[in-house]
Amino acid sequence: MSIIEVNHLTKKYGTTEVLKDINLEIYQGEVFGFVGHNGAGKSTFIHTITGITNKSSGSFTIMGFSDRQLNHVKKRIGVMPDVSNLYENMKGLNFLRYMGKLAGDKRNKPELKTLMKEVGLEGAAQKKIKSYSFGMKKKICIAQALLGNPDLIILDEPTSGIDPESAIKIRDLVIKLKEEGKTIFLTSHNLDEIDKVSDRVGILSDGEIKKLGTPRQLKEDKGAGVTISVRTKPILQKDDIQKLSEKMNTDIIFMEAKRDSTLLQVPSEEDLPEVSKKIIQSDVHLYEMKIEERSLEEVFMNA
Ligand SMILES: Nc1ncnc2c1ncn2[C@@H]1O[C@H](COP(=O)(O)OP(=O)(O)O)[C@@H](O)[C@H]1O
Ligand SMILES: [Mg+2]
Incomplete structure (x- = not known):
């Protein structure tokens, strides 16, 4: 079941089209990561679907309610507010109590x-928010998004500007929320994080979704294939790989012969069993074969 459904959504600021014909479905219970460079349109997308700003054209629904009916679902959505909207003079805990009451939160x-x-x-409960570091302010914004026990949690760059240790905490929290059955939509320009936590990733570039899929699918994206490292004795050379490629009638590309292993590329992971079988049947001894993960960063750079 889809929690968010977006059809041909566009958003213009003046004459600039910041979001161009976005089509996207976010499913119940998934962690969806929206990745993009600064200025790609991530925040604009969030602002548009949560009613902070108006769409220019197209349509969307959240939990079945259209943009005109968003008031019916607002209580079920937790959006991480902008750091600049915090009440700086309140102590952290008091701020959450106050915002919690507004959100109908039952926590003591x-x-x-x-x-x-x-x-x-x-x-940090008894410290005034104005004494918080940027990272701490972000964290209290994340906490605020969770008040009222929302079904859909939208976090805009939750880990940017946060120390690595806290970023891991946030990641664990996202996983815990998912286990509780929440749907989580988060943005980041840190692909590493998105990779680890997201069920699906969308790459937004220049207001358009350039790629969409599971992290694995994106890494295996067409054209690039899967890079594998094969450790054999003796090591496989270019000729061996060519022969292997002919035998299998599959495009296997020789990339590099290293000291004790060979890097090659196969079209997809599905080719691996056959490749290993053919190597074992040949004259060389196979010691190890592993996928060299193509980083999402590479996928991202090519988007
Ligand atoms: N309120 C606004 N008025 C005019 N232009 C805006 C406004 N908000 C964002 N933009 C522009 O829209 C583009 C996308 O911005 P934004 O959604 O903040 O990107 P991201 O969150 O991916 O960094 C940028 O070029 C930005 O300058
Ligand atoms: Mg942004």
């Missing part, structure tokens, strides 16, 4: 402290 003080701990704000 100790439970809110637990929430603060989960986002990495242990010990």
Whole structure:
């Protein structure tokens, strides 16, 4: 079942089309990562589907409600607010209590402290928000998005500007929320993070979705194939790979012969069993064969 459904959505600021014909479905219970460079349109997308700004054309629904009916579902959506909208003079815990009441959150003080701990704000409950670092402000924004126990959680760059240790905490939190059955939509320009946490990833570039799929699908994307490292004795040379390619009637590309292994590329992961079989049947001894993961970064760069 889809929680968010977007059809031919465009958003213009003046004459600039910031979102161009976006089509996207976000399914119940998934973690969806929206990746893109600065200025790609990630925040604009979030602002448009949450009603902070109006669409220019196209349509979308959230949990079956159209943009005109968003008020019916707002309570079920947790959106991470902008850091600049925090009440700086309030202490962290008091701020969450206050916002929690508005969101109909049932948590008591100790439970809110637990929430603060989960986002990495242990010990900051009694400190005024204006004394928080940028990273801490981001964390309290994440905590705020979780108030009211929403079914859909939208986090805009939750880990940017946050130290690596806290970023891992946020990632664990996202996984925990998913296990609780939440649907999570998050954006990032940190592909590494998106890779680890997302069920599906969309790559937004210049207001358009250039790629969409599971991290694995994107890495295996057409044209690039799968790179494997094969350790044999003796090591396979270019000629051997050519022969292998002919035998299998598959495009196997020789990339590099290293000291104790050979790098080659096969069209897809599905070719691996046959490749290993053919190598074993040949005169060389096979010691190891492993996929050299193409990083999402590469996919991203090519988007
Ligand atoms: N309120 C606005 N008015 C005019 N242009 C805007 C506004 N908000 C964003 N933009 C422009 O839209 C583009 C996408 O911005 P944004 O959605 O913030 O990208 P991202 O979040 O991916 O970094 C940028 O070129 C930005 O300058
Ligand atoms: Mg942004």
